[in-house]
Amino acid sequence: MPVEVRIPTILRTYTGGEKAVSGNGETLKQLIDDVESRHPGLKDRLVEGDGLRRFVNVYVNDEDVRFSGGLDAALSDDDVVVVLPAVAGG
Amino acid sequence: MFPRLRFGLVLTIERAHLDEIIAHAREDHPDEACGVVVGAAGSDRGSRVVRMINADRSPTFFRFDPAEQLRLYRAMDDADEEIVVVYHSHTATEAYPSRTDISYAAEPQAHYLLVSTRESGQQEGPVEVRSYRILDGVVTEEEVRVD
Numbered sequence: 699m700p701v702e703v704r705i706p707t708i709l710r711t712y713t714g715g716e717k718a719v720s721g722n723g724e725t726l727k728q729l730i731d732d733v734e735s736r737h738p739g740l741k742d743r744l745v746e747g748d749g750l751r752r753f754v755n756v757y758v759n760d761e762d763v764r765f766s767g768g769l770d771a772a773l774s775d776d777d778v779v780v781v782l783p784a785v786a787g788g
Numbered sequence: 789m790f791p792r793l794r795f796g797l798v799l800t801i802e803r804a805h806l807d808e809i810i811a812h813a814r815e816d817h818p819d820e821a822c823g824v825v826v827g828a829a830g831s832d833r834g835s836r837v838v839r840m841i842n843a844d845r846s847p848t849f850f851r852f853d854p855a856e857q858l859r860l861y862r863a864m865d866d867a868d869e870e871i872v873v874v875y876h877s878h879t880a881t882e883a884y885p886s887r888t889d890i891s892y893a894a895e896p897q898a899h900y901l902l903v904s905t906r907e908s909g910q911q912e913g914p915v916e917v918r919s920y921r922i923l924d925g926v927v928t929e930e931e932v933r934v935d
Binding site for chain 2: 753788
């Protein structure tokens with residue numbers, strides 16, 4: 699079973715307006731690559747170099763992936779990935 | 789660089805919500821305070837103020853705590869709500885978006901409300917309150933209408 703990825707409003711231009719898309723991967727990195735193949739442009743908004751952009755928070759089953767391996771975070775069937783734009787400033 | 793007030797852009801906010809935001813900004817001074825006003829999706833009207841933790845606890849930066857932000861997202865999702873206003877305070881500068889504020893702004897439907905406590909700090913006294921739309925790095929100031 700694929701993994702569900704919840705897409706924030708600001709990134710729905712890449713998903714044709716869809717609030718959620720599905721994809722496959724054993725790690726977050728693989729999942730993002732898989733989703734990118736159908737929604738080109740999304741990866742660049744999430745990933746910078748070898749890590750996640752500081753502008754986004756990514757959660758796997760409610761856990762912030764910054765504390766569980768980042769792009770190497772392991773995924774299982776039926777996991778839910780939530781992407782939220784970081785709310786921050788100065 | 790000074791933004792134009794674009795005709796027709798307006799934030800309409802309840803007096804009680806604005807008072808709550810100003811109270812929050814005063815309490816956290818000299819650190820920056822931050823939070824949201826949420827409302828029914830698509831309504832552009834706030835129904836409640838949610839104070840958020842400034843994970844940076846800083847006089848010059850703010851960042852929503854990611855775990856608390858996820859809880860907010862879940863609650864809004866369940867209630868078919870969205871963020872209507874993102875607010876934060878500046879404690880030593882004017883109520884105008886900083887370069888960092890602009891680079892992070894990622895809620896296209898939101899009004900970005902800034903409160904400056906630089907004049908009165910934690911005391912009762914004048915505060916500056918201004919609101920903006922921030923889209924693709926472009927800042928447009930808007931009227932604040934209190935009802």
